[in-house]
Amino acid sequence: MAVTLNDIAKKAGVSLATVSLALNGSNKVNKDTKNRIKKIAEELNYVPNARARALVKKSTKTIGLVIPEVVNPFFAELAQSIKDYVRSQDFNVILCSTDYQSEEELRYINMFRSGQVDGAIFACAGDLMAEHNDLIIKLVKENIPVVYVDRDGLNHDLIPIVKSDIYHAAYQAADYLISLGHKNLGFIGQSVERLSGVKSALKNQGLEIKEKNIYYDYLKMEGGYAAGEKIAARDEKPEAVVCLNDEMAIGVIQALIAKDVKVPEEISVVGIDNIKMANFYNPSLTTVNIPVSKMGEKAAEILMKKITGKTLSPKEKFFIFPTKLVIRDSTRKI
Known part of the structure; x- marks a missing residue:
C-alpha cells in the first residue's frame, strides 16, 4: 500500500x-x-502523489516507456511502434533510457510512483534489473498499470508480458549453425534465456558449449567488438558464434575483420533481431527475425486496456510472438 x-x-x-x-x-x-x-x-x-492531483482531469494522458538504450535500432523501432499506437489513442509517451544502469531504472520507477504517468512499459531489462521487479509490482499495486516487453515476470495477472520466443530464436540460430557442420560454437552476450537455447540445440545433437567460448559479460556493439577481439587473439577459435543481438554481432564481425579473421570463411556469425542494418551490412548478417514493431504495438494495446479498466484475455497476459531464421552471408557450410 x-x-x-x-x-x-x-x-x-x-x-x-x-x-x-x-x-x-x-x-x-x-x-x-x-x-x-x-x-x-x-x-x-x-512519494508525493501527482496522480491524485491529476484526477481532476481524470488522466495524465501519458505513459512511461523504459528501454535499455536509444541508439540500438531494435529499441528505436520498439519505441516508435509504441508511440504510434498510444498517439492514436491521444496519449503521449515519456521515453526513458537506462543505459543498462540499475540506478537509472530505479529513478524512473520513483518518477512513475509520483503519478506523472497513467501506465508504463518496461522493456528488455535482462538480468541487470531483476532486483527491481518487486518495486514495479508495488508500482502496480499503487494503481499504475505496467506491461513488460521481453522481460521476465512471475505474476502475469499483475504485469502482462509481451515477448518473442527468444529461447527458440537462440535455438534456431545454433541449430542452423550445427546443420552447416559447425560443432564448436560460441555465445556472446548477457542472456540466460538465449544461452539456454544455444545449449539445448547443441545438447540435442550430442554436443555442448565450452566454457571458454561463452562471453557473457558483454553488451552493446562495443561489447561485441571487445569479445570479437578476444576471439581473434585465440589460437583455438570457435567455428561459429551466436550473439545476443544484431548490434553485438556487427561489433564482433568488425573486430574479426580488423584482426584479419575472415567472416564467414573462418568464423560464422549469427545475430538475433533482424534490424534493418543487418541486411545492408557486409557481409549481410544471418539472424533471427524478432517482430519488434508488432510487439510494441501489442504491448501498447494491452497497456491501454489496463489503463481503461478493460479485462484482458489469458493470452493477453502472456503474449508470445514466434521467431524466424533469416539466412544471409555471415554464415557458411563447412
Whole structure:
C-alpha cells in the first residue's frame, strides 16, 4: 500500500491539514513541526502523489516507456511502434533510457510512483534489473498499470508480458549453425534465456558449449567488438558464434575483420533481431527475425486496456510472438 498523508499525520500526531501545509512548505506551520513531519515522510518513504492531483482531469494522458538504450535500432523501432499506437489513442509517451544502469531504472520507477504517468512499459531489462521487479509490482499495486516487453515476470495477472520466443530464436540460430557442420560454437552476450537455447540445440545433437567460448559479460556493439577481439587473439577459435543481438554481432564481425579473421570463411556469425542494418551490412548478417514493431504495438494495446479498466484475455497476459531464421552471408557450410 502507498503511504498517504493520513499515515504521516497519524505518526506525527497532527492534523491532515498540518501535514499538507508542512510538505508544501507553508509558513503557517512552525519550523520544528515542519522538519519533524518531513523527516517522518522520508522514513515512511512517502512519494508525493501527482496522480491524485491529476484526477481532476481524470488522466495524465501519458505513459512511461523504459528501454535499455536509444541508439540500438531494435529499441528505436520498439519505441516508435509504441508511440504510434498510444498517439492514436491521444496519449503521449515519456521515453526513458537506462543505459543498462540499475540506478537509472530505479529513478524512473520513483518518477512513475509520483503519478506523472497513467501506465508504463518496461522493456528488455535482462538480468541487470531483476532486483527491481518487486518495486514495479508495488508500482502496480499503487494503481499504475505496467506491461513488460521481453522481460521476465512471475505474476502475469499483475504485469502482462509481451515477448518473442527468444529461447527458440537462440535455438534456431545454433541449430542452423550445427546443420552447416559447425560443432564448436560460441555465445556472446548477457542472456540466460538465449544461452539456454544455444545449449539445448547443441545438447540435442550430442554436443555442448565450452566454457571458454561463452562471453557473457558483454553488451552493446562495443561489447561485441571487445569479445570479437578476444576471439581473434585465440589460437583455438570457435567455428561459429551466436550473439545476443544484431548490434553485438556487427561489433564482433568488425573486430574479426580488423584482426584479419575472415567472416564467414573462418568464423560464422549469427545475430538475433533482424534490424534493418543487418541486411545492408557486409557481409549481410544471418539472424533471427524478432517482430519488434508488432510487439510494441501489442504491448501498447494491452497497456491501454489496463489503463481503461478493460479485462484482458489469458493470452493477453502472456503474449508470445514466434521467431524466424533469416539466412544471409555471415554464415557458411563447412
